[in-house]
Amino acid sequence: MVGLEDIEKEYDKLFQQLSDPELISDWERFNKILERKKFLEKIIEKGKELEDFKNKIEENKLIISAKEDPELVSLAETEITQLQEKEKVLEKELKKLMQGEESIEPQAVVVEIRAGTGGAEASLFTGDLFKMYSKYAFSQGWWQKVLSSHLTELGGFKEIIFELGNGDVFSKMKYEGGVHRVQRIPETERSGRIHTSTATVAIFPKPKKAEIKIKPEELKIDFYKSSGPGGQYVNKRMTAVRIAHLPTGIVVTSQTERNQLQNKENAIAILEAKLLEKKEEQKLKELGEERKAQIGWAKRAEKIRTYNFPQDRVTDHRIKKSWHGIEKILNGDLEPIISVLKSKLG
Numbered sequence: 001m002v003g004l005e006d007i008e009k010e011y012d013k014l015f016q017q018l019s020d021p022e023l024i025s026d027w028e029r030f031n032k033i034l035e036r037k038k039f040l041e042k043i044i045e046k047g048k049e050l051e052d053f054k055n056k057i058e059e060n061k062l063i064i065s066a067k068e069d070p071e072l073v074s075l076a077e078t079e080i081t082q083l084q085e086k087e088k089v090l091e092k093e094l095k096k097l098m099q100g101e102e103s104i105e106p107q108a109v110v111v112e113i114r115a116g117t118g119g120a121e122a123s124l125f126t127g128d129l130f131k132m133y134s135k136y137a138f139s140q141g142w143w144q145k146v147l148s149s150h151l152t153e154l155g156g157f158k159e160i161i162f163e164l165g166n167g168d169v170f171s172k173m174k175y176e177g178g179v180h181r182v183q184r185i186p187e188t189e190r191s192g193r194i195h196t197s198t199a200t201v202a203i204f205p206k207p208k209k210a211e212i213k214i215k216p217e218e219l220k221i222d223f224y225k226s227s228g229p230g231g232q233y234v235n236k237r238m239t240a241v242r243i244a245h246l247p248t249g250i251v252v253t254s255q256t257e258r259n260q261l262q263n264k265e266n267a268i269a270i271l272e273a274k275l276l277e278k279k280e281e282q283k284l285k286e287l288g289e290e291r292k293a294q295i296g297w298a299k300r301a302e303k304i305r306t307y308n309f310p311q312d313r314v315t316d317h318r319i320k321k322s323w324h325g326i327e328k329i330l331n332g333d334l335e336p337i338i339s340v341l342k343s344k345l346g
Helices: 004-018 021-025 027-066 070-098 119-140 169-176 260-287 289-294 326-330 335-345
Strands: 109-115 143-151 157-165 178-184 195-205 219-224 240-245 250-254 303-308 313-316 321-324
Touching (some): 027 070, 109 169, 119 143, 119 157, 119 178, 119 326, 143 260, 157 169, 169 335, 240 260, 313 326, 321 335
Parallel strands (some): 178 303
Antiparallel strands (some): 143 157, 178 195, 219 240, 303 313
């Protein structure tokens, strides 16, 4: 069987091929190489994860053999059993991937957060929501990848788009789509008045293979110089990417990465997710009003939640339930809310 070293060599070779600017003219070949690269990435990541577990097992074995602290030895013995069980699972998963038997993974999602009403405060709130989801993702063991972002002068975001995956992501995140509202006194407010600002969250299931097919002639791709807030951090190279899907008029951009290829990959991932949403919207129209009403999570214009700082309270309007401890929630403690939403909304 092919070893991990061979796979890493093939990955490096594919990465070099994708860096060739001429490849964009051969869309079919570009997609084939891109799919292969993504598949090899899964194997490499799984191999690294397995290596981490092996290292942790060895560390625990050293603690046990040293016999210096009985309490530490007891903890190490408990942990080593758990680690060895996980090691077996990872070895099985890696073997399947190495044999080309790609396992069916739970659906990943693309999350888009946009600042709504409230100016600078809305942008800061967008940043707060991004931090909340990032920390929640970490607590769930999900991976995260930023696809596109537009920073503001104060460190907030006009918009940020990112991927989450590696678990039951869609079943937990699908209820987060809608308008989120914050009520608090902004740091810039001198008279102590409470301001209300909003941000919209959209959750797009990431399309599986063959679910969305894009024809090269349907795309208009432009490259431009990326820049940060106020024109800072201007990149002298044309690494930022804008892709327009001509049949639908959907335009996506990405400038988060330092190279053109990865920005192009990110932009395509956003475009595919938005095209899948458009396809699902069309299906909903065909299903009629009664069915549409049952899928309330899909409505991004619906006001779903208020974060009230003066009262230290988060209220979800769909189920008319509130939770206290707003700072804890914004630091990623979302599971109590999501658990109730799943049980109430199904």
